[in-house]
Amino acid sequence: xxxxxxxxxxxxxxxxxxxxxxxxxxxxxxxxxxxxxxxxxxxxxxxxxxxxxxxxxxxxxxxxxxxxxxxxxxxxxxxxxxxxxxxxxxxxxxxxxxxxxxxxxxxxxxxxxxxxxxxxxxxxxxxxxxxxxxxxxxxxxxxxxxxxxxxxxxxxxxxxxxxxxxxxxxxxxxxxxxxxxxxxxxxxxxxxxxxxxxxxxxxxxxxxxxxxxxxxxxxxxxxxxxxxxxxxxxxxxxxxxxxxxxxxxxxxxxxxxxxxxxxxxxxxxxxxxxxxxxxxxxxxxxxxxxxxxxxxxxxxxxxxxxxxxxxxxxxxxxxxxxxxxxxxxxxxxxxxxxxxxxxxxxxxxxxxxxxxxxxxxxxxxxxxxxxxxxxxxxxxxxxxxxxxxxxxxxxxx
Numbered sequence: 001x002x003x004x005x006x007x008x009x010x011x012x013x014x015x016x017x018x019x020x021x022x023x024x025x026x027x028x029x030x031x032x033x034x035x036x037x038x039x040x041x042x043x044x045x046x047x048x049x050x051x052x053x054x055x056x057x058x059x060x061x062x063x064x065x066x067x068x069x070x071x072x073x074x075x076x077x078x079x080x081x082x083x084x085x086x087x088x089x090x091x092x093x094x095x096x097x098x099x100x101x102x103x104x105x106x107x108x109x110x111x112x113x114x115x116x117x118x119x120x121x122x123x124x125x126x127x128x129x130x131x132x133x134x135x136x137x138x139x140x141x142x143x144x145x146x147x148x149x150x151x152x153x154x155x156x157x158x159x160x161x162x163x164x165x166x167x168x169x170x171x172x173x174x175x176x177x178x179x180x181x182x183x184x185x186x187x188x189x190x191x192x193x194x195x196x197x198x199x200x201x202x203x204x205x206x207x208x209x210x211x212x213x214x215x216x217x218x219x220x221x222x223x224x225x226x227x228x229x230x231x232x233x234x235x236x237x238x239x240x241x242x243x244x245x246x247x248x249x250x251x252x253x254x255x256x257x258x259x260x261x262x263x264x265x266x267x268x269x270x271x272x273x274x275x276x277x278x279x280x281x282x283x284x285x286x287x288x289x290x291x292x293x294x295x296x297x298x299x300x301x302x303x304x305x306x307x308x309x310x311x312x313x314x315x316x317x318x319x320x321x322x323x324x325x326x327x328x329x330x331x332x333x334x335x336x337x338x339x340x341x342x343x344x345x346x347x348x349x350x351x352x353x354x355x356x357x358x359x360x361x362x363x364x365x366x367x368x369x370x371x372x373x374x375x376x377x378x379x380x381x382x383x384x385x386x387x388x389x390x391x392x393x394x395x396x397x
Contacts, residue, residue, distance in 0.1 A: 005174040008079040011092060013071050013151065015307045020064055023263055023306060027059035030264040040285050046272045050286035054271065055264050057295045058302075067300045074120060078151070079175045081167050085157070091144055091171055092151035094120070098127040098138035104205075104392060105178045106139040107168060107196075111187020112314055113270040114375060115150045115304045119143045122377045125385035134386065137393055139182075144171065146188065148313030150304050158316050160324025161191035162199065168192060169200045179203065182396070184388055186210035187374065188317055194361075195326055197337040206338040206364075206395040208388055210376055212352060214335070215328045216359035226353050233350045241276060244269070248318035256312035266311055267302050274298060277374035279346040292379060329360050340365035340391035346373040365391055 035048040074094045082088050094116060097103065106126065110118045119141075125132050126139045145152040147159050147167065159167075172181045182205050185193035190211040197204045198214075223231065238245075247255055259266045274280070274293050281288030305311050321327065339361040343352060345368070357363050367387065372380040 006079055006081060006170070008077040008093075008095075008175050011076040011078045011151065013068055013076065015064060015068060019307055023303075024059050026263050027055055030055055030262075041282055042272065042275050042285075046268045046275070047285040050271070050289055051264065051268055053286055053290075054267055054295065054299070058263070058267070058299050062296065062299050062303075064303055067296065067303070071117070071120070071300075074123060076151075079171065081170050081175070083159070083163060083167060087155070087157065089147055089155065089167060090153035091147070091167065092116070093142055093144035093171065094123065095143075095176070096123050096127040096141045098140045099130060100136065100138050103127070103138040103140045104396065105142070105172065105176070105181035106392075107142045107144065107172055107181060107183050107193075108377075109144065109168070109183070109185040109189030109192050110146065110149075111185070111189045112149075112317065113273050113301075113305075114187065114378075115301055116143045116145045117300055117304060118375055118378045121381035122385040122388070125381065126388060129385075129389060132382075132385075134389065137389065137396070139392075140176075140178075142172070142176065144168065146192070146314070146317070148317060149310055150308055154310060154313040158313075158320030158323075160317075160321045160326055161188065162195045162324055162326035164192045165195035165199055168196055169203065173203065180205050182206050182208075182392055184208040186376065188321070191321065191327065194335060197335050197339070198329075198333065201337050204337050206340070206392060207335075208340040208342070208391045208395075209361075210342055210344060210374075212341055212357050212361060213327060214360050216356070217329050217331045217333065218359070220331065221359070224353070224355060227356050230350055230353050230356065237350065244273065245318055248315040249322060250319065252312060252315040252319055255315065259311045259315075260309060263302070263306050266306060267299075270302060270305070271298070274375070277346070279344070279371055279373035279379055292373075293375075297378065334359075335361040338362055338364045338395045340367070340395055342367045342369050342376075342387050342391070344369045344372040344374070344376050365394055367391075 078092050080088050108119045123141045127141045148154050172178050180203050183193045190209045191213045194214045197207050278292050280292045377384045
């Protein structure tokens with residue numbers, strides 16, 4: 001382990017009483033939209049009856065101070081890291097050292113519409129498995145907020161996953177002093193982690209992903225019949241679900257005024273993705289949603305976006321990511337770092353063919369999970385933590 005070069009300062013989440021009062025006042029003034037018949041299953045987007053319940057709870061029953069105290073029960077830090085363009089970024093991260101003599105350094109990266117909170121239910125399970133009746137390995141767990149999300153800084157010049165990956169490498173090496181480390185992620189975090197493995201293969205020992213984002217180069221090897229069928233099914237899925245992505249990847253600023261100014265608007269926009277991508281029962285307008293994502297859990301996520309004012313800087317990753325051009329592997333490029341992939345049954349895409357996964361990644365472990373969705377660490381923390389632990393035990397020996 002090398003010496004520290006960049007200091008990290010302890011950080012405490014502190015939302016003012018005035019900000020909490022302002023949120024409640026805005027919620028009390030919510031103007032409800034007209035909802036046509038036929039939206040019981042959210043076919044037109046977020047269901048009105050669910051939103052009425054959510055906003056009422058957020059206004060009258062949600063205790064931010066209680067959630068804030070729970071968030072602060074973890075060890076938070078912020079570090080200023082300079083990118084290759086000589087721009088400084090404040091990176092917020094949770095850091096829990098693992099039990100035992102040789103825990104594995106593990107950086108875990110969230111996506112959209114999530115925050116660092118997504119992984120908090122598994123931090124101690126991974127850092128201290130013995131407390132949960134599980135065998136090792138244990139991990140030094142590092143959970144950063146993506147740039148532009150939560151308590152990290154908002155970039156004046158939007159960054160893509162490749163640039164963020166370089167910052168993550170500096171966080172792990174220059175701030176925390178690790179020579180080598182492992183990484184885990186889903187959604188946008190899987191883009192960052194894949195680029196981390198590609199750009200810093202000498203330092204990244206292994207990765208675990210719940211999404212395989214980098215598109216392989218296929219011109220020199222035509223797709224198989226199975227792969228072609230999967231691509232067709234995937235494209236059909238996206239035609240039904242890509243509205244949010246289309247807006248955020250083209251005109252995020254046009255959307256920002258409504259979401260930044262209205263907490264109900266913010267919640268309505270984000271809730272739809274939790275309903276669609278989470279392992280939620282779809283039999284009722286709100287019962288399945290509330291069972292999978294209890295009010296306190298989902299509103300902590302939404303409140304982090306609200307109090308930090310980061311919805312637009314978070315959404316803009318959908319524009320800056322493609323603009324960076326790092327989502328496609330070039331001819332001859334492949335992730336050589338040992339990779340474990342776990343696919344949860346309710347996620348953004350149909351089941352990925354193993355052959356497709358192996359085109360772009362050094363797949364050493366491919367597992368289809370029995371339950372859970374896009375927010376797996378939050379939805380199924382015990383299942384998720386056991387899988388991550390088992391995966392790195394196999395990959396690293």
